[in-house]
Amino acid sequence: MDAAIAYAERGWSVIPLHGVNDDGTCTCYLGTECDSPGKHPLHRDWPETASDDPDLVREWWESFRGAPRNVGIVCGKSNLVVIDIDDDEGERRLEQIASEIPPCPQVRTRRGIHLYLSGQVQAAKLTGLDIKAGNGFVVAPPSARVDGGNYEWV
Numbered sequence: 001m002d003a004a005i006a007y008a009e010r011g012w013s014v015i016p017l018h019g020v021n022d023d024g025t026c027t028c029y030l031g032t033e034c035d036s037p038g039k040h041p042l043h044r045d046w047p048e049t050a051s052d053d054p055d056l057v058r059e060w061w062e063s064f065r066g067a068p069r070n071v072g073i074v075c076g077k078s079n080l081v082v083i084d085i086d087d088d089e090g091e092r093r094l095e096q097i098a099s100e101i102p103p104c105p106q107v108r109t110r111r112g113i114h115l116y117l118s119g120q121v122q123a124a125k126l127t128g129l130d131i132k133a134g135n136g137f138v139v140a141p142p143s144a145r146v147d148g149g150n151y152e153w154v
């Protein structure tokens, strides 16, 4: 909850995501059958309800009463473009343009890294990379991963 509120306070639009139970299953009704454990929105209307109001975000998390929930950030509304590097191809492409990318917040994910760029970044530079922007969202720290680890700032 503290992280979600802090993101709202810095103007990022937050959404609650399903969480990961202690046994590694998703908190959604699909449980072990879920193909995206802890990585999908809790609410169907998330594109509209995503919020940067810290009071509202606090209300959401208090209503979960301690149930495991992950936190997502909706990119466009937060003025973010996030590069998702999760394979060798992405890493190679990133090396090619690394000198053109300004210093930015980075998150360690299960298989790679997320780079949080300002929304003003020139899209042409990012050709060939997996980009989350607009109505895309990212799973943000300290969200729980299915492998038992957590997303974390690096």
Ligand SMILES: [Zn+2]
Pocket: 018, 026, 027, 028, 029, 030, 031, 034, 035, 036, 037, 038, 040
């Ligand atoms: Zn699920």
